[in-house]
Amino acid sequence: MTIQDLGYNDNFEKARSENDLENFEIGRVVAQHKERYIVKNEKGEFEAEITGNLRFSAKSREDFPAVGDWVALLTQDYDFALIHSILPRYSVLSRQAINKFGELQIIASNIDYSIIVQSVNRDFNINRLERYLTLCHASKIEPIIVISKTDLTNEPHLDNLLKKINARVKNIPVIPLSNKTKVGINELKKLLYKGKTYCLLGSSGVGKSSLINSLSGENLMNTDDISKSTDRGKHVTTHRELIPLINGAILIDNPGMREVGIADSPGGLESTFEKIYDLMQDCRFSDCTHTSEKDCAVKLAIENGEIHESYLENYLKMEREKTHYESTIAEKRRKDKNFGKMIKHYKKTKNPDKY
Numbered sequence: 001m002t003i004q005d006l007g008y009n010d011n012f013e014k015a016r017s018e019n020d021l022e023n024f025e026i027g028r029v030v031a032q033h034k035e036r037y038i039v040k041n042e043k044g045e046f047e048a049e050i051t052g053n054l055r056f057s058a059k060s061r062e063d064f065p066a067v068g069d070w071v072a073l074l075t076q077d078y079d080f081a082l083i084h085s086i087l088p089r090y091s092v093l094s095r096q097a098i099n100k101f102g103e104l105q106i107i108a109s110n111i112d113y114s115i116i117v118q119s120v121n122r123d124f125n126i127n128r129l130e131r132y133l134t135l136c137h138a139s140k141i142e143p144i145i146v147i148s149k150t151d152l153t154n155e156p157h158l159d160n161l162l163k164k165i166n167a168r169v170k171n172i173p174v175i176p177l178s179n180k181t182k183v184g185i186n187e188l189k190k191l192l193y194k195g196k197t198y199c200l201l202g203s204s205g206v207g208k209s210s211l212i213n214s215l216s217g218e219n220l221m222n223t224d225d226i227s228k229s230t231d232r233g234k235h236v237t238t239h240r241e242l243i244p245l246i247n248g249a250i251l252i253d254n255p256g257m258r259e260v261g262i263a264d265s266p267g268g269l270e271s272t273f274e275k276i277y278d279l280m281q282d283c284r285f286s287d288c289t290h291t292s293e294k295d296c297a298v299k300l301a302i303e304n305g306e307i308h309e310s311y312l313e314n315y316l317k318m319e320r321e322k323t324h325y326e327s328t329i330a331e332k333r334r335k336d337k338n339f340g341k342m343i344k345h346y347k348k349t350k351n352p353d354k355y
């Protein structure tokens, strides 16, 4: 195994030399539990912690390593390492930290493709699909749509469902499949590329675990080689969050991934609602809200049957959420700043004669 098999590429190598990290070993974070990490490279797996320096220079949670990160390592022991720094991430899947509105918690990084899964039954919901797409666009991850459990429906119903998707979602692969009969699995396998990193998004019960089994082939059998590669026995029990798939692709599946809120995406609307952004150039008023204004190109497109009214409704709803989200972040920054000022002031007044 090489680090390329884990997804390492020329861009990371470039960043490594630009940051003068050539004297360090490089590895990928494959699992995380609080502030302990498991990092993997061609030599095997290391238990790792961050250096004091990295900890003290961290300004927020985003500055700590996350699953998927490429890190520069100081290997001290044959299975213990210190993480010296994190190579720049090209994509980040994050969510709002619980109880800390405005602060982001990274779920995983350096993901190329996200497989969004919805099943043919009650779970299917086009608005939710657009939310996932927006999350992907905001995270710089390419989406692939999977419609699962096709064995539970008939062809006319499935066709109807695919038509609904095609009417609103453009230029994104849509793969109907069944984990039970395996129909469609090969189509998805064709989109698994060597050295590329994938993740799975979707509600509970849509068949993500079953899909991992279908896509990992015999590779899943390798998932317990943590204890095999080292003979210390006392190894951490963190389960591996980076799973090898067929064709040399890599899947990140961790508990956080299963909790990604689809309300978590602050940006990315432009890509999901490209059609609306195109149309609104022709609205008479530049601040048109596309609700009741005269000469609204978006409303006109609905009247002409060019776009669905529900498409606009979903856009407007997400736009409102975005505005709310952004004002929350702005508010938090303002508070942080005031707090900083207060501390400064306090330090000054506490002991005015000191210097």
Ligand SMILES: Nc1nc2c(ncn2[C@@H]2O[C@H](COP(=O)(O)OP(=O)(O)OP(=O)(O)O)[C@@H](O)[C@H]2O)c(=O)[nH]1
Pocket (backbone or CB within 6 Å): 148, 149, 150, 151, 152, 177, 178, 179, 180, 181, 202, 203, 204, 205, 206, 207, 208, 209, 210, 211, 258
């Ligand atoms: N009929 C049918 N059932 C499926 C299919 N895929 C998964 N299932 C079943 O659906 C249930 C949920 O599947 P999982 O793979 O555990 O779903 P999941 O998305 O991983 O669910 P969480 O672990 O809760 O996130 C199981 O009972 C599966 O056997 C399918 O293609 N067809």
Ligand SMILES: [Zn+2]
Pocket (backbone or CB within 6 Å): 280, 283, 284, 288, 289, 290, 291, 293, 295, 296, 297, 298, 299
């Ligand atoms: Zn308008």
